[in-house]
Every structure is written in C-alpha cells, then in structure tokens.
Amino acid sequence: xxxxxxxxxxxxxxxxxxxxxxxxxxxxxxxxxxxxxxxxxxxxxxxxxxxxxxxxxxxxxxxxxxxxxxxxxxxxxxxxxxxxxxxxxxxxxxxxxxxxxxxxxxxxxxxxxxxxxxxxxxxxxxxxxxxxxxxxxxxxxxxxxxxxxxxxxxxxxxxxxxxxxxxxxxxxxxxxxxxxxxxxxxxxxxxxxxxxxxxxxxxxxxxxxxxxxxxxxxxxxxxxxxxxxxxxxxxxxxxxxxxxxxxxxxxxxxxxxxxxxxxxxxxxxxxxxxxxxxxxxxxxxxxxxxxxxx
Numbered sequence: 001x002x003x004x005x006x007x008x009x010x011x012x013x014x015x016x017x018x019x020x021x022x023x024x025x026x027x028x029x030x031x032x033x034x035x036x037x038x039x040x041x042x043x044x045x046x047x048x049x050x051x052x053x054x055x056x057x058x059x060x061x062x063x064x065x066x067x068x069x070x071x072x073x074x075x076x077x078x079x080x081x082x083x084x085x086x087x088x089x090x091x092x093x094x095x096x097x098x099x100x101x102x103x104x105x106x107x108x109x110x111x112x113x114x115x116x117x118x119x120x121x122x123x124x125x126x127x128x129x130x131x132x133x134x135x136x137x138x139x140x141x142x143x144x145x146x147x148x149x150x151x152x153x154x155x156x157x158x159x160x161x162x163x164x165x166x167x168x169x170x171x172x173x174x175x176x177x178x179x180x181x182x183x184x185x186x187x188x189x190x191x192x193x194x195x196x197x198x199x200x201x202x203x204x205x206x207x208x209x210x211x212x213x214x215x216x217x218x219x220x221x222x223x224x225x226x227x228x229x230x231x232x233x234x235x236x237x238x239x240x241x242x243x244x245x246x247x248x249x250x251x252x253x254x255x256x257x258x259x260x261x262x263x264x265x266x267x268x269x270x271x272x273x274x275x276x277x278x279x280x281x282x283x284x285x286x287x288x289x290x291x292x293x294x
Contacts, residue, residue, distance in 0.1 A: 006075070006078065008038060008039070009071050010028070010075070011024065011028060012039060012064075012068065012071070013068060013071070013075065013137075014027050014028055015051065015058060016060055016068050017138055017139060019058050019059060020058055021036050039051070048061075049061050049064070050063065050064035050067055051064055068137065072134075073137075076139075092119050092121065092282040092285075092286045093122060094121075094123070094283050095122070095125055095283075096124055096125065096141050096142070096281075096284060097127070097139065097140045097141050097142075098125070098127070098140060098141065098142050098144060099127050099133060099135050099140045099144075100126065100143060100144035100145065101128060101129070101130060101144075101145065102130075102226065103226060103243055103245075104146075104270050105126055105128050105144070106246075107245055108144055108159075111290055112124055114290060115286070115290055118286070119283070119286055122286070129197070130196065130197025131197045135275075136275055141274060141281065141283075141284050142273060142274040142287070143272075143273050144270055144271065144273070145270070147268045147269060147270075148268060150271055151273075153275075153276060154274060154276060155274055155275070156273045157271055157292060159269065159271070159294055160269055160294070161245070161269070162266035162268065163243065163244075163267055163268055163269060164243070164264060164265070164266040164267065165241055165244065166243075166251070166258050166261075167180070167204070167239055167240070167241055167258070167259050167264065168233060168242060168247055168251065168259070169238070169239045169256065169257055170233065170236050170255070171254065172236055173236050173239070174257055177189060177190075179257075179259055180259055180260055182260075183204070183263055186218075187215070187217070187218060189217075189218075189238065189239055190219055190220065190237070191217035191219040191239045191240070191241075192219055192229050192232050192237055193221065193222040194222070194224065194241065195223065195224040201216070201222065202241075203216050204217055204241045206260065206264060207263065207264075207265060208263045208265075217239075217241075219238055221237055221238070226242065226243070229242060230242065230246060233256065234250075234255070234256075272291050
C-alpha cells in the first residue's frame with residue numbers, strides 16, 4: 001500500500017472507526033494485506049504500536065488512542081480546506097457524512113430527499129446509531145440529535161417540530177384497564193419496556209409543575225426498536241412510551257389513546273450540528289440553508 005502521509009492517517013482513522021482491518025480496507029478500496037502493511041510501516045517509522053491485534057480483534061493501544069485524538073481534528077481541518085478549495089463552483093459536489101439516530105433520520109428524511117433532488121452531484125452518507133459519538137473523531141461532517149445532546153463547542157441549527165414523548169395504548173386495552181391518572185399508576189399496568197443502546201432498561205420520564213419522576217415500568221416484553229414497540233402496542237400488548245412524531249397519526253385517527261398528557265411536556269427540537277469553523281464545505285452549507293428554510 002503506497003501512501004502519502006494523509007492516506008496513512010486516513011487509514012489509521014478508518015481502522016479505529018471499524019475496529020477491523022477488513023472493513024476499513026473495504027471503505028478505503030484497498031486490500032486488507034496492503035492496509036495492514038501500510039499501518040505496520042507507519043508504526044515502524046514513529047516507533048510505537050497504534051493497534052493491538054489478535055486473530056479475533058483489533059483495538060487501539062493507549063498510544064494509538066492518543067494519536068487518533070490528536071490527528072482526527074487536524075485531518076478534519078485538512079479535509080475542509082481541500083473541500084473548500086474545490087467548492088467554488090456553483091453546484092455543491094462530493095460526499096456529506098451525517099451521524100444520527102434512526103428516529104431523527106426518519107424525521108429529517110423529507111429534507112434529505114429534497115437535498116438529493118436539488119444537488120444531484122452530492123452523495124449523502126447517513127449513518128444511524130443509538131449511541132452518541134464524537135463526529136469529528138469518527139470522520140463525520142455533521143450530526144443530528146436533540147439540542148440537549150449537542151456538544152457546546154458545536155454549531156447547532158434547530159429544525160422541525162417540538163419533540164415530545166407520549167404514553168399510548170389501544171382503545172381495546174383501556175376497555176379492560178383503568179386509565180392511569182399519575183405516572184405511579186403505571187406500576188399496575190402492562191407496559192412495553194425499552195432497552196437503550198447501552199443495554200440499560202429505560203425508565204419512563206415524566207415532568208409536571210416542576211416535579212420530575214422516573215418510573216421503572218413493569219412488563220413482559222422488552223424491545224430495542226421503535227417499530228417493534230409500535231407494532232406491540234397496536235397488538236394490545238400493553239402501554240408504550242414513544243415519540244409523539246411516530247404515533248401522531250394513530251392518535252388523531254383514534255387507533256391509539258394518549259394518556260398522562262399533562263405529565264409529558266415537549267422538551268426541545270432536533271438540531272443539525274457541526275464543528276465551529278469559519279468556513280464550511282459547500283455541500284454542508286447547502287444542507288444548513290435547507291434546514292433553515294424548512
């Protein structure tokens with residue numbers, strides 16, 4: 001793998017992201033053997049091992065983790081400079097990598113589709129995951145999350161409606177169960193529990209007149225996917241705690257009943273966020289303008 005210095009650094013970051021030489025090689029379009037030899041040569045030149053390798057796993061060494069933390073922001077700045085140099089044409093072109101959650105991506109999809117229609121020379125690479133990451137270190141141009149989850153050193157562009165969680169059940173469920181009047185009443189109901197990306201079982205959160213409660217609801221089903229939770233609540237498996245955006249049509253049509261409304265106020269909007277820089281690439285600038293327009 002004959003590389004320039006920048007290509008070697010991109011290779012290190014790719015292996016660090018994927019924790020796999022094979023996956024990183026696919027991303028970079030080189031052979032696994034060439035990638036491994038290239039990084040080994042870099043390690044030899046700088047005199048330190050960046051990755052601990054076994055037959056089953058690849059992990060950053062302590063020195064490697066520090067190296068990535070130092071190199072990633074600098075490499076992002078270099079990428080931006082190269083992108084800026086090539087972005088003086090009227091039409092944005094290139095690739096825009098965005099990290100977000102599945103739910104946020106669904107809400108932003110109309111904007112993404114309009115962006116793709118307006119800028120056919122741009123490629124949107126959207127990665128969805130539950131965990132929060134450092135978008136700079138991971139090689140993303142921007143992220144989409146709730147404002148409260150956006151790091152303070154980022155530029156945040158709010159868009160879309162106010163977000164709100166709701167407790168819902170089917171009309172048939174409430175024919176056989178009393179409507180809960182307070183969050184603690186949920187302890188006497190069947191509920192569909194949610195497992196977070198970290199593996200922790202989510203405690204349903206409620207707020208009213210400055211009082212906050214977290215309830216570890218009972219239930220015979222635990223799920224980690226919103227689509228499955230919606231299907232389960234429609235089948236009458238119990239109450240579910242979901243984003244209002246996902247079930248607003250079902251509530252309006254009477255297919256689901258919204259309860260504990262006064263305990264679930266709105267809590268903010270989604271934001272497109274990106275590193276604070278004087279200049280941003282033309283492709284990202286176009287998405288920012290479209291977000292503001294929406």
